[in-house]
Amino acid sequence: MAQVLEFKLPDLGEGLTEAEIVRWLVEVGDVVDIDQPVVEVETAKAMVEVPCPYGGVVTARFGDEGTELPVGAPLLTVAVGSSAEASGKSDSGAGTAEAEPAAADSGSGNVLVGYGTGAPPVRRRRVRPDGLKATGAAPAARVVAVPASPVSPAASAAASGRGTGPVAVVSPLVRRLARQHDLDLRRLAGSGPDGLILRADVESAIRSAAEAPAAAPAVPDEAPVRAAGERIPLRGVRGAVADKLSRSRREIPDATCWVDADATELMAARAAMNSADGPKVSVLALLARICTAALARYPELNSTVDQEAREIVRLPQVHLGFAAQTERGLVVPVVRDAHARSTESIGAEIARLTEAARTGTLKPAELTGGTFTLNNYGVFGVDGSTPIINHPEAAMLGVGRIVPKPWVYEGQLAVRQVVQLSLTFDHRVCDGGTAGGFLRHVADCVEQPALLLRSL
Template identity: 60%
Template sequence: MTTATLHEQLFRLPDLGEGLTEAEIIDWKVAVGDTVTIDQIVVEVETAKAAVEVPVPYAGTVLRLHAEAGTALGVGEPLITVGSGVPAGADGTGGRPGEDAAERYREEEQAGSGNVLIGYGTGHEPAPRRRRRRGAPTATASATSATSAIDSTAAAGPAAVVVPAADSAFAADSTSTAGPTPTAGPATAAGPAAAVVPHAPRAISPLVRRMAREHGIDLTALAPSGPAGVVLRRDVEQAVAQGTRPPAEPAPSVEPVSNGPVRIPLRGVRRAVADKLSRSRTEIPDATTWVDVDATGLLQAKKALEAAEPGRRVGLLALLARICVAGLRRYPELNSAVDTERREILRFEEVHLGFAAQTDRGLVVPVVRDAHRLTTVQLAAELARLTELARTGSLPPDRLTGGTFTLNNYGVFGVDGSTPIINHPEAALLGVGRIVDKPWVVDGALAVRKVTQLSFSFDHRVCDGGVAGGFLRFVADCVERPATLLADV
């Protein structure tokens, strides 16, 4: 039998959006030895903006995965190597023994991966994943070598970089263990362990370890059904279904440490927020001004709009967004950014309105493109759509960048006021507190009104207090008397 030569094609981590310099590997969708097609999703990464599913521009066989899950890669660093051509054993006669067992393990590693976001690619639908099975089901020296590779990978920790050999279907097999190894055949969920090993069961998959931890399952007490004594997802699911929780060994005694800190890495969205806010505080000489306003008229306008067309919902955020857009038209100095290197102010014609949204992954700022071109009803629909995408983690990267002004409704957290930090590199941000009943003087008489506080932070480099005060007063007047907006229609 002859061995076809594979032409290696290296795919590096692409530029995933404006200002993004690195991404963290969350989950590989393929493994070494898999067959991929052009534009097939191969990995899910988390950038400073969002989770992104990355497609590969080549077709062929996966030869190398250049980083493990949990590893941070910079843009342009090697991500995956794909070989074109027919690899040895593709005809089912020349594959190495033990590759079926390794392939089953790879399948387990992929289990539980959910689609989060497709924000990069050529626009084609992801091609269905195809798997080429090679080799006989009997495990020999290669299976033992794969076991050794699993052990070394687990010991290396999440930051280790694994670069398998180009001709390996699972792991490097330059070393092998002498003597026969047990047969690693398929096993059912209720069956006994498929591989007998002289050491405690292992659970390499992060998914399996997390499932066991969440359900209080002791992995060392389970009978592994995976190759080389690996506990698979089905083993944990079986234990959960049976309602059995094997007794865990007593936790080792830990000496108390005085003032011992818990270290939590800054990653993903949390890291992006930290970097952006730190840069904002470092670069921008910001100032904040605020005013209490009677929002009774705004609430009445909201009810009138919804009553005019039953079934149409126009939220307060949409009305505030419309007011901000009108204010930026009057005070265009605030719809800008500062180029610190060239010492220039960049004033934008378009209003790309960002709004703060709290999600399970942290604070994100979706951007409504060309907000100045939208009606109030269209703004409401777009805000609702982007909010839902943010909550499900499905926002594409281009909807998280390029904002020129930000609106932050922190009143939903039950707070009255704040001194909001400007969303760098923008020049201003409007914050809105909760709306509560307060005594208010109306036409010389005391009355109970719906009152809120507006906080406005601005970059003192782009304008002075007169412009900032004028903008805030305009917004306040529109909140108190929404008919004021008719002057700009």
């Protein structure tokens, strides 16, 4: 006998209430260990792998890739116990299938599954708990099962991402393809076994829709016509960024000032540093170190506004965020305690967080708690910008590309490496004099890196 336990989407912290299934890491029938990652999900903060607290055989998965589940919704069920693991391993060569509920054991409140032995494997079609049909080989068995927590029709529909009733689709790729082209799978007739909808069926429907003439609906002249086109849900990381930027625009009376600076000496200092042994120093790391020095002189910009209390809260630590563009959108990883780090330490942490952002492995805690943001939009080949402040922070320093330009240097016209710096700040926390002083100090350090020695 094996006990089947239900694993629900856990609380991922940081106030997150839902997550989207990006990739399943296990299949039904796989044997999993305790704390083994079983699914990769995307939250409003980051991509995370979710480990399962049970060890045993996976008997069911709830939700396709692309489905958004609330915290507490069922993720999968696992049959634990030596007999379950032995069954999962012995059946691995012939395929797997979920157990079907048969009878209740009112005393336990858990799912109990008992497998018989001695009969050859047979092919059977079943409806999985998430409403999907599946096929697999299973031994002729005696199955006794009771759901640990019955799933309501609404919860089952939410887990499958569809309406009530099963859809004859097994492949997540087929479902994703249908979603991308706004196809209702319930209207398709599958050409596979038992009416299973295959990729070829979806592609045929896409071609038919593209070849069919577009019929314009008859509407009164004054009636609004809904714009057609591709619709991309604002959720996950992109949705969180949209919400934060919208809130920033609503609540923060921002202003921007900018200045051109001669970065020739800074680039020469960086080249000298990188000619020595040791890790290479990036321009972003140098600018980050300059920021911490400027914030020590102008702490007003390392603050936030408590609107309910009508107070400005100056923060003792500098947790420096930096904007990073990824395939999943813009994220802002945070270098903790940047004020207490050297340029080399800041550079190493920026490199680590950047790599994690690119691979989608940033933890939610690494994307929150920033007090000031550095935005290097020069990597996109532009000179200037008026960025939106990363709420609830009070300021953001923008850095354009560093390019050769004509410049008056020591009374003579020369070609120098010039960069445009901009500071967008919350006008509630300071006036233009403070903002201008901060920006001027940053520019002075860019032009004369030796000024940083005063704060080291």
